[in-house]
Amino acid sequence: MIKVREETLESTLEMAVNSIESSESRLVSFTKKIDEVDALQFFEAGKHLKTNRSFWSSTIDNFTMVGLGSAYLIADEEVNLQTIHKKWNALLHNAIINNNYQTPGTGVTAMGGMAFDPLKARTPLWKKFSKSELRIPEFTLVQDREQAYITYTVMVNKVDNPSEIARYILEKEEILLSHADTTLHDIQVKAREEIQPHQWKNTVGKATQYISSGKADKIVLARELRLKLTEEANVTAVLASLMESQPTSYVFAYEQAGDCFIGATPERLVKVEESQLLSTCLAGTAPRGLNQTEDEKFGYQLLHDKKNLEEHNYVVQMIKGSIQSLCSSIQIPETPVLYKLRNLQHLYTPVHGILKDDYSIFNVIEKLHPTPALGGEPREKAVSFIRENELLDRGWYGAPIGWLDSNQNGEFAVAIRSGLLQGNEASLFAGCGVVKDSDPEEEYEETSLKFLPMLTVLGG
Numbered sequence: 488m489i490k491v492r493e494e495t496l497e498s499t500l501e502m503a504v505n506s507i508e509s510s511e512s513r514l515v516s517f518t519k520k521i522d523e524v525d526a527l528q529f530f531e532a533g534k535h536l537k538t539n540r541s542f543w544s545s546t547i548d549n550f551t552m553v554g555l556g557s558a559y560l561i562a563d564e565e566v567n568l569q570t571i572h573k574k575w576n577a578l579l580h581n582a583i584i585n586n587n588y589q590t591p592g593t594g595v596t597a598m599g600g601m602a603f604d605p606l607k608a609r610t611p612l613w614k615k616f617s618k619s620e621l622r623i624p625e626f627t628l629v630q631d632r633e634q635a636y637i638t639y640t641v642m643v644n645k646v647d648n649p650s651e652i653a654r655y656i657l658e659k660e661e662i663l664l665s666h667a668d669t670t671l672h673d674i675q676v677k678a679r680e681e682i683q684p685h686q687w688k689n690t691v692g693k694a695t696q697y698i699s700s701g702k703a704d705k706i707v708l709a710r711e712l713r714l715k716l717t718e719e720a721n722v723t724a725v726l727a728s729l730m731e732s733q734p735t736s737y738v739f740a741y742e743q744a745g746d747c748f749i750g751a752t753p754e755r756l757v758k759v760e761e762s763q764l765l766s767t768c769l770a771g772t773a774p775r776g777l778n779q780t781e782d783e784k785f786g787y788q789l790l791h792d793k794k795n796l797e798e799h800n801y802v803v804q805m806i807k808g809s810i811q812s813l814c815s816s817i818q819i820p821e822t823p824v825l826y827k828l829r830n831l832q833h834l835y836t837p838v839h840g841i842l843k844d845d846y847s848i849f850n851v852i853e854k855l856h857p858t859p860a861l862g863g864e865p866r867e868k869a870v871s872f873i874r875e876n877e878l879l880d881r882g883w884y885g886a887p888i889g890w891l892d893s894n895q896n897g898e899f900a901v902a903i904r905s906g907l908l909q910g911n912e913a914s915l916f917a918g919c920g921v922v923k924d925s926d927p928e929e930e931y932e933e934t935s936l937k938f939l940p941m942l943t944v945l946g947g
């Protein structure tokens with residue numbers, strides 16, 4: 488990685504082009520501070536580029552990232568995180584980075600996600616999505632509280648003309664930072680089809696038998712709700728509604744050739760800021776009450792419910808065990824607290840650790856995914872059961888989604904409370920942890936509640 492301090496984009500590009508000797512190409516990035524902008528407007532204006540867009544917002548931290556276009560793609564059909572990690576390192580090794588800021592998400596940044604289970608046969612539903620992908624956007628906007636930054640990233644080679652590239656970028660920037668005209672319509676759900684609800688309940692029954700016979704302790708089963716909408720959903724409008732209705736969740740979107748994977752997940756998989764590591768154990772669910780007394784009653788019951796505490800504890804123990812070798816110290820509270828969302832409340836245990844020098848966010852994701860919150864316990868048995876019995880191609884649902892940068896920062900969430908928008912249709916996904924005394928009917932109800940965050944913003 489070559490860090491440079493050239494004054495302008497053009498001089499940075501010139502320096503980069505001149506530094507290239509053979510037929511290789513090099514990634515060049517240039518970050519500048521800009522006046523505060525509306526990230527959603529920027530995302531909407533990104534439509535003008537006719538390109539794939541990505542969005543990430545951690546509302547609680549007041550941190551939003553928008554990625555437009557693709558300067559480089561690391562796509563892999565294998566979901567081998569070590570291979571992806573090597574490709575990312577190789578890309579950065581040769582990159583020329585002009586960034587005067589420390590803010591996470593500046594410098595070279597990648598946004599991406601992956602399939603929950605690369606071994607599950609892919610169905611047409613997810614045909615536009617690779618099994619894993621890291622996209623280095625051409626334009627990355629970071630809004631960190633009141634500070635905003637834009638990074639341009641391009642791949643250049645020896646014969647490129649720096650002033651032409653600079654002109655192209657600045658022209659596009661003008662469009663992106665000008666006010667986008669968002670005409671937002673109220674969409675409605677015209678029809679909904681629950682995919683094989685009866686068989687799903689049978690599969691839950693089968694999982695409880697499998698667990699009772701001692702072959703596994705917990706298996707997470709998910710199902711799909713297919714929607715027809717009155718018109719094509721505007722992704723920006725859906726994002727805006729998710730940010731408003733789910734202020735304690737991560738709101739994300741990842742477009743792929745017209746389809747868009749989108750959601751508002753409360754579940755952080757891992758955040759790394761320099762050597763600080765944060766993870767989250769989130770499992771165990773109850774509804775919100777209709778009034779404060781009922782809400783507190785449901786919360787109290789959840790905090791004392793044996794089945795939910797057991798489901799939760801599998802996650803705590805697994806996360807603790809998995810990151811032990813990567814961290815020099817770990818802090819985990821003894822007991823969970825409640826994490827309240829608009830429609831649900833969960834058992835929540837935060838995890839803090841100090842990441843040892845030799846490890847990065849890739850190593851943590853590799854160890855953690857899938858946690859027993861989305862796979863089960865023990866992992867291999869549960870994931871094989873899901874692969875063989877679940878009536879769904881999860882695609883990117885339930886898998887890590889997020890971003891990372893060239894300064895060892897990054898954050899990935901577990902892509903739940905999510906859906907795949909496909910023109911004027913959409914598929915929503917929801918799952919729940921099954922243990923030995925799970926009741927199929929209750930689990931069915933729980934998944935119905937978990938569809939709500941997405942269903943509501945789509946007018947359902």
Ligand SMILES: C=C(O[C@@H]1C=C(C(=O)O)C=C[C@H]1O)C(=O)O
Pocket residue numbers: 707709754769770771772798833860861903904916917918919920937
């Ligand atoms: C699988 C989902 O949620 C997960 C399962 C939970 C549970 O079983 O209690 C709770 C939170 C999530 O870890 C989902 O929302 O689709």
